[in-house]
Amino acid sequence: MKIFPAKSFDIxxxxxxxxxAFIPAIQEKQATFEERLRVFPEGFLLLSDNSPKTVLENGKPLTAGYFTSEIWPCVPKTDNIFMLGHSAEKTHDPNGSVLYFSSFALLPAFQGKKLAEPFLTGCLDSICGAFPQIKQIILLVNEEWHGAKHLYEKLGFKELRTIKDFFPSLKKSASDGIVMLKSVG
Structure with missing residues (x-):
């Protein structure tokens, strides 16, 4: 498994x-990914299975996961900046000090294989290394995604606040979003 920058042909x-990875109500649209790639290509990374077996079976490497992010000027004091499918063009500030990681997912066949932690760590290390002004990393996770929340806590993220009924849910009318924050360095 290797981490590569995403390209437009990867969409x-x-x-x-x-x-x-996600229920239809929260799936991002193609245009959202295209904008993220255009606005902050350094913050859009892929996990690729380029093992000889995979290449032989598929005729090419297999994209196993993706990570998208943008840089914000500061930790937001209000919750109105957090929106599904938000415009990275409107929020990204290449001189900012906060990395917002907006989406992260693995194909189901690669989940539960201890790939998420090294992939996520590799992405964060790569971006923070390239942008040394980044002092904090922020994310928003669905309260129902216990595995993801556990991974983020393991990596040092702490709960900052909760956004009531942020995510559509299959289990109830809506689920809360948990804003998590981690200092860099």
Whole structure:
């Protein structure tokens, strides 16, 4: 497994991951991914299975996961900046000090194989290394995603606040979003 920068020709593979990993009500649109790639290509990374077996079976490497992010000027004091499918063009500030990681997913076939932690850590290390002004990392996680929340806590993220009924849910009318924050360095 290797981490690579995403390219525009990767969008169909990214959409396959998005559709396999998330319920329809929260799936990001193709235009959202295209904008994120255009606005902050350094913050859009892929996990690729380029093992000889995979290449032989598929005729090419397999995109196993993706990570998208943008840089914000500061930790937001209000919750109105957090929106599904928000415009990275309107929020990204290449001189900012906060990395917002907006989406992260693995294909179901690669989940539960201890790939999420090294992939996520590799992405964060790469971006923070390239942008040394980044002092904090922020994310928003669905309260129902216990595995993801556990991973973020393991990596040092702490709960900052809760956004009531942020995410559509299959289990109830809506689920809360948990804003998590981690200092860099």
């Amino acid at each position: 169909p593979d990214i959409l396959k991951i998005e559709h396999a």
